[in-house]
Amino acid sequence: MRLTASSALCLSFFIFQLADVTQGMEALRALRASSSSSRSAEASSEAAASSRALEYWIPPPTNSQVNEELARSQDRIFPSSSSRPAHLPPLKPQKAVEDPNSLVEHYEKAKFNPGALPSHDPRKVFIDEMKTEFIPEYKVHLIQRMFKNILENPGVTDDEIKHWFEVLAYVIRKTREVRAGSTESHLAVSALYGLHSLRMRLPERQALLTHIDALSVPLSRDIQQLPQDGISQLRWERELVYPSLGFGPELANRETFEKIFQNDRVISSAVSTSVKRSAKPLETLANEFRSSSAHKRVAILAVFYHQLVHSRKVKQVKSLFEQIERTHNLLPHERALIDFIRRKVKIPLPTPS
Incomplete structure (x- = not known):
């Protein structure tokens, strides 16, 4: 089993559910010890990515x-x-x-x-x-x-x-x-x-x-x-707190999504451009996913959600989506959103290796 920095992060989400916080932190230390080698191996590439996208x-x-x-x-x-x-x-x-x-x-x-x-x-x-x-x-x-x-x-x-x-x-x-x-x-x-x-x-x-x-x-x-109801939620909150439910209404509605990002050239182009005409904006977002902020990663997943819904037969969209899915440092809510997208557009879940 490959243990990465995201594994430790995932554990931090359910530590609060343990009756004994000490027990949770001891488990975190154990996981840290097991994953130290893989984390150090990834550190250099992560540092390079952060320097490119400060x-x-x-x-x-x-x-x-x-x-x-x-x-x-x-x-x-x-x-x-x-x-x-x-x-x-x-x-x-x-x-x-x-x-x-x-x-x-x-x-x-x-x-x-x-x-x-x-x-x-x-x-x-x-x-x-x-x-x-x-x-x-x-x-x-x-x-x-x-x-x-x-x-x-x-x-x-x-x-x-x-x-x-x-x-x-x-x-x-x-x-x-x-x-x-x-x-x-x-x-x-x-x-x-x-x-x-x-x-x-x-x-x-x-x-x-x-x-x-x-x-x-x-x-x-x-x-x-x-609360789970969208009335009390601000933008980007449902995607972190209740990711298995999918994107909130503002990100899930394509027209609203395009209005939100009308001043963001890359995201706007990626969600509105016909992939058959040019996949360059999508390629840019897929390549930037690893080094992007947590908020932008959710936005990128929403872009692929809209493109997969409207362009299911375009192999390049699916290929770039799977490139994101293979990212080593996926966060728990990102994995849940990816699973939601697969269910929504009926893309079979990958077979465990």
Whole structure:
């Protein structure tokens, strides 16, 4: 059995179901030990892919006000590289926690004093923005801007990323306490998408992966509060939380999907172009899948869903789809979406080797 980084990630999703978190983290360590050789073998190719596709892709918001608010807060929280401080000061007081068992509890409790940060510190501004009464979609995209800021900064250190993890865990815990219900689920889904992308882009940073696993545990609990009905879901949430049900209505409807991506040249071309005329846009997306952000990978799967539904007899679409299916670092929700696509367009499941 081939054990990869995605296997460890899959385990992090159901650790929260175990009565004993210690038992879950011990299982994670055992799986890590078994998969260390395959992960190190993939690290070099993953690093090369990330260098070719450093840009972190974020889906467009549904509300125009979100873009306006993001533009307002952008420079104060995530300044451009030319004005970005070389390193953010450490969070104080801070106690180093590295044991996997303790890390889960550490992120669950998220004991952090934002008042210790100066008012101009980007992390303090981020916390203040997350406390506002503005619509949840703004906060969801603010979290994505946080991950974009991390992943598009080649010089970011593990410690700086961990500091942002502290801040993220804190704001979600506070949201959980103040607004129990689906609000923290929206934030948790966004955070998990970001953690997925971070794991795929930085597979060689072993110490950081331990923190990603630990932070994923309380977030995986939070997403269970999201109702199955589409009314309470934001775009891209159903695909992560309930992937076996397929794509949400906005991604499943081809006309709506095309409107969402009308300003994205590659995705727009891939979903609207006749494959018989040109398969180049689809080839581009299939080749970029491995190094794309977690959000974009869902969008790419949706493109192939639409093309397979409308072009079932075109062998090249199926061939490129199977190329994606063979990706070594498929995430659990991606595998479920692929299985959904196969069922929907009646493509037989591959025979286990």
